[in-house]
Amino acid sequence: MSAPQPHEPHFTFRLPRTALRNAAIAFGVGLLLFLIVWWAGRDDGFYTAQPTLPGKAAPLEALPEPLSTGDGASGMEEPAPRAASDERPQLVEEKPMPTPVPEAAAPTPPEPTAPAAPGVTLAPGDVPVPIPGQTPAPEYPPAAMRSGDQGTVLVRVEVGADGVPTSVEVAQRSGSRDLDRAAVNAVRQWRFQPAQRDGQAVAGAVTVPIDFKMR
Template sequence: MSAQQPHDPHFTFRLPRTALRNAGIAFGIGLLLFVIVWWAGRDDGFYTPEATAPGKPLPIEALPEPLSTGAGASGMEEPAPRPAAEERPQLVEEKPMPAPVSETPLPTAPTDPTAPAAPVALAPGEVPVPIPGQTPAPEYPSSAMRNGDQGTVMVRVEVGVDGLPTSVEVAQRSGSRDLDRAAVNAVRQWRFQPAQRDGQPVPGAVTVPIDFKMR
């Protein structure tokens, strides 16, 4: 028996000879065409600037004139501002400033507490006398009116040298506290001619009746 040859795992790819020949012919034809084209255009440059005649300047396009300062956004010239009228100095009279007002109060003449008061008419004797028109009548208490209380209250008044009551009290009651209280409150507002002695006002006392009667 003949020995078996070992299996070769490698494969070799071979082109046919006709394909190689055709490729060589195509490459040769392309190279020939390139040489012909290059030879035909070797004298022509890519770009040749035109020669200018000596001494002839090139034409220069003039730029547009700049807009004047008075031209607006629309390109139209605005009228120039009129010159302002010459200002002449004028004399202005200013009013004088008012004198500052002092916030400090003006000094007033001091009052002497020992100075005598305004003269008061004196009573004809040593008993004070009520001054007509300055003896307001007492108010009738509503509670006394509801209860039907009536009567006369005797009120004793001590009067100072200025004619003002210094002490007022009930000398004789009427039987109603409301009536007694109303009489005392009324007499406290009275004004009197003070009593006198040798032409000088002196303290004095007098008892006055206050009548409460329902009509």
């Protein structure tokens, strides 16, 4: 068995609490004094810009003049200066425009006239007159007859110089489309004595009534 080894001694150094507190107070006081001295001795004008005297501008260095090589910057020749006479505006004389000549108003064409056809009698005035025996009566529409429709249709007729109707239309309706249609179809077959003016047949218009009555 080995002989027991002696224990090595351990030493622990401990400062008293009063010493630590005094050291902390001394450090704080020193730091406060340093700040007071630094604040009192700082330079307030360190960042202040120096004012310039009024009326005097700082001298500027002149830039060097560009080199004159005789050629343009791109190596192309510069165009020659134009003469002063070329820049002045020149007055170019032009021939005056011809004065427009007003066109004469076209004359109003007279109403077409035609000599009376052989065997055609002219109306006594400027209103066409139906020729007796050449005015067939309209047929009574069966549908209007079944429904008992009655009435009078006013038909406006435009008659040419030859006495034949050129346009037929309803001027006043009867209330039944069947009766209106039958009246127009009948008057288209009529013949008239054409209107006259100075002994010549002219076109005219007349309105004729067509009555539809059930017996």
